[in-house]
Amino acid sequence: MNANYGFTCTMTAKPGMGDQLVELLLTGLDEGNPAATEWCVLYLVSRSAANPDVVTVQEGWTTEEDHHRIFAGEAAQGIVAQFADILAGEPTYGDLIPVRGKADYQKFSAPSELNSTNAGQPAPQEPDLTFPHPPLDPELQDLLFSMPETPPPDKQTLEMIRPYATLPAETAIASHLPVDRQEISIASFDGTQIPVTILRPIGIDLTDGNAPCVYWLHGGGMIMGDRYSQIDIPLDWLTRFGAVVVSVDYRLAPEFSGTTLVEDCYTGLIWTADYATDLGIDLSKLVIAGTSAGGGLAAGTALLTRERKGPAIAAQVLIGPMLDHRNNTASSHQFDGPVIWSRDANAFAWHSVLADIGDGPVPSCVSPAIADDLSDLPTTYIDAGSAEVFRDEAVTYATRILAAGGQADLHVWAGGFHGFDALFPHAALSQIARQTRSDWLGRVLAGAATHSPTATDR
Structure with missing residues (x-):
């Protein structure tokens, strides 16, 4: 009907x-x-x-x-x-x-606090909304519709669905064995210990300190997932480029909110740079990457790093990033049904993240789309599916980086839904998206400066 x-x-x-x-x-x-x-x-x-x-x-x-x-x-x-x-x-x-x-x-x-304007930030123009949306890629549609339906996240269902967003470590890395795995914990900005996983290639000499590093931030709407979620994406780069992968378990909303999540991410990045020699990495090849919520947190961490003159970042890879708390783009209105991440799920997640902020201004490191200035950011790769909530905010973010004089490589994959290449990595469109992303990263790493950043670079 x-x-x-x-x-x-x-x-x-x-x-x-x-x-x-x-x-x-x-x-x-x-x-x-x-x-x-x-x-x-x-x-x-x-x-x-x-x-x-x-x-x-x-x-x-x-x-x-x-x-x-x-x-x-x-x-x-x-x-x-x-x-x-x-x-x-x-x-x-x-x-x-x-x-x-x-x-x-x-x-x-749309709770008023999710649509509130911020100091110095003009409100977005209301889009001319139409509800027909781009069709799904036929192969992906068949795969998506074959999945059992799960309830959207809310206060009642969150604890029930959280376990499905994680995998045991051994299962998550099984397809990329052998790798060297090290589990540690580090003190975050408030002294809380947060888990960190370090994954290194086996059979590669890291003592010369020439390895690239991928600092990985997982997805899950900032309300679920852990440091092993979607870990196969950076593990592809470990295999192809000999990269060391560092993945942090940032704290999740609604138990923690406001800037806590992005500060955890920034702490992990600082730790990675401080221990670059022990990790065997070349700081001129330090890449920050994440998918979905992790993509948004990666963008927010890059903004904090620029503001605080932190470690030089060679590149940021933002995969279907969750960038805008206002949840008010045309694409956010188009996808409101049984999809991987809907407008309603997005509103709940952002409400959870912003709980401690109340009526105050939302920091741009939490919602990067509202940042006034996107200049002097690392060279950026952004992609999204044409059939997902985050499509328009990803396109706008890339466009604004370019307008500010930066470098951004933008890809909108026709027929892709949110997280399609993580959920179904062997689908034809997923393989093309992953290959294109990896080829781009290979070019960036090949052109990275050969000198290691000094204290004046940080």
């Missing part, structure tokens, strides 16, 4: 009553008529980042008649009457829009 009728409606609440308006919108449909869940296939509530009293509703219905049938009922009209005390004026309606998608009733809220 597809929706073939839909529209947008913008409402402005009386000053300070935006929260009440959102609450009424999110509860009114159910209370107005429970049958709405059968006929309403899309119900999106979002708030303006510039003015939280301005709320937009986008609705998709099975038919126009079904929509009118619901709102003609006595219960629904009682809900509508409550708007009189909240609205500052008459709602405005946009053009009718065709809405296509799953016949599954959804509600999405």
